[in-house]
Amino acid sequence: NLIQGCYIGTNNLGTAASPNASLGIWVLNSPNNVIGRRDIFTSQRNVISGNGTNGFEGIRIEGAASSGNRVLGNYVGTDSGGSVAIPNFGTNVWINGAPNNVIGGLADEDQNVISASNSNGVHISGAAATGNIVQGNLIGTDRFGSADLGNFTGVAVTSAGANNVIGGTAAGARNVISGNTTAGVIIDTTSGTRVEGNYIGTNAAGTAAIPNSTQGVIVAAGATNNTIGGTTARAGNTISGNTTAGVQLNGNGNFVFGNFIGTNPTGTTPIPNNVLGISISASNNQIGGTAAGKGNLVGFNSVGGVRVNSGSGNAILSNSIYSNSGGAVLLLTGANNNQPSPRMTVASVSASTVVAQGTARGPANTILTIQLFASTDCNQAERLVGTTTTTTDGSGNATFSANFSAPVDTRKFITATATDPLGNTSAVTTCAEVVTNTxxxxxxxxxxxxxxxxxxxxxxxxxxxxxxxxxxxxxxxxxxxxxxxxxxxxxxxxxxxxxxxxxxxxxxxxxxxxxxxxxxxIPPTVFPPPSDNFDGPTRDPDRWNLGVLSHPLTDFDPLVTVAQQSGKLVITPRANLSGNHFNGYVSVNSFDLTNGAISVKLEQAGAGTTAAIFAVGEDSQNFYRFVVAGPNVSPSVREQLLLEPTTTAGSVLYFRSTHICAFVTTPRSSRSISKLAPTALTGPYVVPSRY
Known part of the structure; x- marks a missing residue:
């Protein structure tokens, strides 16, 4: 069915209301209808205005069978010139429980003017309302996109199904959603809605404000997994000039990517939102991100760039946030788990390298992501220049140092944020002035x-x-x-x-x-050599027979004595040592898939005995190292290295050293296997299952 060239709710010139008390047009469980133009002829446009004196809509598309309908090139809520308000008393266009309909289109002739309603410009609701597209329209302005003819609300998506799209990434998909009495876009109790490529709060050229009188976009409580903007070309919205916040997030788990908030569409001219760029009163939302295209530009807003009022896990990453009066990122008390801001201590430039250092705090033993920004003001985050990580100690303290080659140019401060693994991003509160340093x-x-x-x-x-x-x-x-x-x-x-x-x-x-x-x-062993079977003809002749549990004293390294004590292997330096150093390495992290563990510790064997120092430490290769120092080292305290095994049959202990003692203990006996090599020796040793 086609509905074209009609005046519905006005006189025959489209200059004054002649209202229908109920609906202007009602599509009920009827698919594939066209309301308005299918080509360039303006005579096909409908003027649908002045209807619903009892609160009904200009156009209602309703029912699960109402799919594939298109509303193209109409003036809804205005006169036939598209410049004077003739309001519909209810919503201008309501999609109620109907899927896969299109309001507007990509061509100029598809553009609807949807303005001056006493309710919503466009309303999408109902669980079956999925896959609907609202694109290429002027919602709240005149037909030129230059004057305010606001609806009460621009676009509302409430209690609807998933995957409805407001705008889009194709050329011509942009809506201008401006001049509305409350918000430009409201998303409530729904998921999967995408708001892409729109101008929200500006004129059609994106050069001046036509404010929505509250927020540009509200994501209400109960709305989750909705995306404002995106990472692909033309997905970002320009959300500027609105009376309060550009974006208000009251729902959990939503995404704000790639938008210009508080500026023109190129980020070069201020069009501030009158309070905040983004306001968050919820949890687990993402404002920007480390992937390409996720960062937002949030600038020139009158109170602040991004403010987290309450909630936790709100990650604010890789954005450009600057020239906001109150600061780039603000946290109210308790928000984002009160994640502390990093404190910058050094910012210096030498040649083409900038060095930034500072301190951070967070939960104990936690990896923090530190993002560094070059800014013209101390509390802003103007241009991301580097990302690094640091790990807090047991008291929650950490330091960081990062070098980056990005030029600082006219920006003279380095600022930073810290984000914990749960997504709690700190405020930007301190800075370090960049100084030239050679x-x-x-x-x-x-x-x-x-x-x-x-x-x-x-x-x-x-x-x-x-x-x-x-x-x-x-x-x-x-x-x-x-x-x-x-x-x-x-x-x-x-x-x-x-x-x-x-x-x-x-x-x-x-x-x-x-x-x-x-x-x-003394290179470490980074992988074990193949093991032999210890019994057959391939047995390594340099290895001790596994059944031999003790050896003559002459077989042992002359610098140490070895004894088995209650299932432990005890290595003790000889008294009055002198001469060369004694070095050994024991891997304690190289067991196979069976359960096993080894504890390594130093114990004092007795005071007053002259012996060499026996030191133990751990290096980056996960080897424990023990050293007998010399020559002519004669400390007064004798120490022993105790290695206490807990293994299962088949466990493997790998090692490599010139002088080494390796052991395992089987679960079926307390026997230990020891090996001292006067020459270079390479493991592994395997405990056969028969033990």
Whole structure:
């Protein structure tokens, strides 16, 4: 069916109301009808205005069978010129429980003017109302998109099914939703609604405000999994010029991506929302994100950029938030679990590198995501320049340091936010002014053949102190150092000695190079070699027979004694040691899929006995290292290394060392298997199931 060229609710010129007391047009369980133009001829346009003196609609499309209907190129709520209000007393266009209908279209001739209603411009409701599209319309303005002819509410999606779209990403899909008495868009008790590519609160050119008198977009309580904007081209909305907030989130679990909020569509001219850019009174919403295209531009709003009033888990990431009067990100008391803001301590630029350092707080032993911004004001987050992570200690404290090559240009402050793993993002409250600094220390760590050594720990002592690791080319850098301070650089590794051992630079004033070369190498085992069966012809002759539980004293390394005590293996340095160092490595994290655990600890064996120090520590390869120091080390306290096994049959203990003692204990007996090698030896040892 076609309804074209009619004056419905007006006189025959479309200049004054001649109202129908009830509906203008009612489509009830009827599919594939067209209301309005199908081509460029304006004579096909309907004027549907002045209807519903008893509160009924201009157009109602109702019922699950009412699908595929199109409303194209009409003036709904105005005169025939599209510039003077002739209100419908109820909603202008109501889709009630009907799926897959289109209001408007992509071509200019498809554009409806839907304005001046005493209720909603467009209302979508009912569980069966899914897949409806509202696109290319002027909702709340005249036909030029330049004057206010507002509805009470622009577009309302309430108690509806999923996947309704307001706007779209195709060329021509944009709605102008402006000038309405309350909100531009209301989403309530529904999910899966997408609001894409619209101008909400501006004129059709996006150059000046035609305010919606409350918010641009409200996502009410009970509405979840709705998206305002998006990551693809033309998905972002321009939400600007509104009387209160650009976006108000009262529902949990919604997404705000890729929008311009408080500016024109290019982000270059202020069109502020009169209070906030985004206001949140709910939980688990995402404002921006780390993926490409998710960040919003939120600028020039009169009270603040993004404010979290209540709720938790609201992640505010990778946005550009600046020139907002009250600050970029604000948290009211209790919001986002009161996640503390990072405190910036250093921001310096040398050559093309910017160094930012600071402190952060959060839950104990928690990884925090730190985002760093270059800003012209101290409490803004204008341009994202880097993202790093840091882990809090048991008291919830952490430090961070990040280098990035993005130029700071005219922006002279570095600010930061912290976000915990639950999505609680902090406010932006502190900054560090960027200062030009040419003081830095860099260098390379290599072996005697010149091969670079990656992942070597390099420590800087001074003010501040730092720890870095060498990169794949063996290089490290400490940038942005305060001048006229003494610094010491020390490389550290359980596998290498270094020449020089360390380097100290008093009163550092410029760039310094400090290279280090290894003295010797003891490479760790990064994967175990194949094991043999210990019984057959492939048995490794260098391994002890598993059935042998004790060995002559001469088989043991001359620097230590080994004893089994109540299922423990005890390694004790000999008294009055001198000569070479004794080094060993034991892997404690390399068991197979059976259950197993080993505890490693030092215990004092007795005071007053002259013996070498027996030290234990853990390195990045998850090896425990024990060292007998020498030469001529004679401490007064004798210490022992105790390794206490808890294993199951078939467990594996991997190791590699020149002098090593390895053991396992089976669940069926308390026997231990020990092996001391006077020459290089490689594991693994496997406990056969027969034990």
């Amino acid at each position: 003081a830095f220390i860099s260098g390379r760590v290599s072996d005697v053949a010149g091969t670079p050594l990656p992942n070597v720990v390099v420590t800087l002592s001074g003010a501040p102190s730092r720890v870095v690791r060498t990169n794949a080319d063996g290089r490290y850098t400490f940038s942005g150092l305060a001048p006229n301070i003494t610094y010491t650089v020390t490389p550290q590794s359980p596998y290498y000695g270094f020449i020089p051992l360390r380097e100290t630079f008093p009163n550092l004033s410029g760039p310094i190079t400090a290279d280090f070369v290894t003295q010797s190498t």
